[in-house]
Amino acid sequence: MIYDSYIKYYFLIGFLFLIFYAEKKFPLREAEFFRNKRFLMNFLFAATSYIIARVFSYPIIYVFRGLFGDIHIGLFKYIHLNYLYILLISFIILDYSQYIWHRFNHIIPFFWRFHKVHHSDSELDSSTAFRFHFGEQFFSQFFRFIVVILFFIPLEFVLIYDFISLFFIIFHHSNIKFKYDNIFSNLIVTPYIHTIHHSKEFNELNSNFSVIFSFWDRIHRTLNKRPDISNIKIGLIEMSERDAKQFWEIFFWPFKKKIF
Numbered sequence: 158m159i160y161d162s163y164i165k166y167y168f169l170i171g172f173l174f175l176i177f178y179a180e181k182k183f184p185l186r187e188a189e190f191f192r193n194k195r196f197l198m199n200f201l202f203a204a205t206s207y208i209i210a211r212v213f214s215y216p217i218i219y220v221f222r223g224l225f226g227d228i229h230i231g232l233f234k235y236i237h238l239n240y241l242y243i244l245l246i247s248f249i250i251l252d253y254s255q256y257i258w259h260r261f262n263h264i265i266p267f268f269w270r271f272h273k274v275h276h277s278d279s280e281l282d283s284s285t286a287f288r289f290h291f292g293e294q295f296f297s298q299f300f301r302f303i304v305v306i307l308f309f310i311p312l313e314f315v316l317i318y319d320f321i322s323l324f325f326i327i328f329h330h331s332n333i334k335f336k337y338d339n340i341f342s343n344l345i346v347t348p349y350i351h352t353i354h355h356s357k358e359f360n361e362l363n364s365n366f367s368v369i370f371s372f373w374d375r376i377h378r379t380l381n382k383r384p385d386i387s388n389i390k391i392g393l394i395e396m397s398e399r400d401a402k403q404f405w406e407i408f409f410w411p412f413k414k415k416i417f
């Protein structure tokens with residue numbers, strides 16, 4: 158299947174080229190600082206996180222499933238539904254769990270140390286979608302195991318969700334002025350509403366946590382659709398506008414006693 162083979166990388170590269178083209182042709186915001194330096198830094202975060210994710214993510218799910226497989230826990234062990242229904246429900250559960258996990262990353266100081274790396278980007282475009290500290294990826298996998306075990310979600314569906322959500326994550330981080338943004342943002346996370354999540358303002362930073370479906374934010378009253386984002390300040394309040402730090406410096410942030 159596409160989501161489980163090297164073909165997915167062709168889809169990913171093709172999609173990225175499409176996004177790069179759209180970002181150049183229809184930018185949502187004009188300001189761009191240190192584009193090349195940011196690209197390199199985001200790539201380095203992607204490379205280090207990818208290795209960790211490959212090593213720990215799915216093998217751990219297999220181990221957990223091997224250990225807990227015979228124990229009678231997990232919702233889908235009890236309810237017998239058609240394959241498509243389980244796929245749909247699993248998809249919704251996984252997306253909701255991503256919303257909760259993202260909120261945890263902002264509320265719990267320990268997790269914020271890692272997630273802060275993602276928010277330290279002084280601009281926002283498709284490359285920011287790859288700027289995640291490996292520590293955040295690592296802990297997110299543990300949260301994921303709990304969800305997978307509680308609901309007994311088939312591993313295949315986890316792979317499908319991850320494959321699809323990656324495209325959404327790249328899309329909502331991109332700097333694209335999207336014509337129907339206002340309509341689509343009622344259902345899915347669009348570049349406009351995710352840009353608000355990357356604001357330096359505390360109230361905006363703590364809004365729009367959803368990953369694929371935006372209704373989780375609506376349900377939890379964390380949806381923020383400020384009418385104009387042309388003068389939005391992106392990044393961390395502690396960092397100055399043109400403060401592009403070195404990769405290794407930011408890489409070790411989570412392990413420092415005091416970051417700033």
Ligand SMILES: [Zn+2]
Pocket residue numbers: 259263272276354
């Ligand atoms: Zn965030």
